[in-house]
Amino acid sequence: MPGPVVRVQEAGFDLAAEAARLTEGRTDIGGLASFVGLCRADDGLAALVLEHYPGMTERALARIAQEAWGRWPLTGCTVIHRVGRLVPGEPIVLVLTASAxxxxxxxxxxxxxxxxxxxxxxxxxxxxxxxxxxWVAAKAEDDAAAARWAKPA
Incomplete structure (x- = not known):
């Protein structure tokens, strides 16, 4: 069984094509969950610019995708995160997870x-x-949401 697929890219992505790629020919998948984050036009926003360090970002995303792979009985996982200048309405991130x-x-x-x-x-x-x-600052509510996944000490 292959592991997670992680991509950081400027180009857009197609949810249906990525879901089809993940599930094609698979009969062991009983559930496919997806999340697509979109750029919103809050408070007169014209664009959101996402910057990263190539190599470092991909490794960090691969590590956390591998952690999800180990924590849940996944049969597929795709994480795509865009970088560059995005305007409201454009997709920013895609997460697909598949399991029995x-x-x-x-x-x-x-x-x-x-x-x-x-x-x-x-x-x-x-x-x-x-x-x-x-620059966008971290939000306490996002940190609180992520804290629920912390492993007990």
Whole structure:
């Protein structure tokens, strides 16, 4: 059984094509969970610019995808995160998790997106229609969501 697929890319992605690639010819999959994060037009946002360090980011995402693979009985996992300049309405991130049963697929998907939101090594800068820009700070509610996945000491 192959392990997780992780990609960091500027190009967009196609949810249906990625789901088909993950499930093609597979009869061991009983549940496929997906999450697609989109760029929202909050407070006059014109674009979101995502920066990263190539190599380091892919390794960090691969580590957490491998952790999900080990924590749940997954039969497939795809994580795609875009970088570069994205405008409202464009997809930013895709998480697909497959398992024989829905609970594992859903939990692993939630784990991955919570981790990506709080700990993935991306730097986000918002650009506004008036020409202003600002770096995006971490949010306490995102940290609280991710904390539920911490392993007991």
């Amino acid at each position: 049963h829905r609970a594992a697929a859903l939990d692993a998907c939630a784990f991955l997106i919570d981790w990506l939101k709080t700990s993935a090594p991306f730097w986000k800068r918002e650009e506004f229609a008036d020409g202003a820009s600002r």
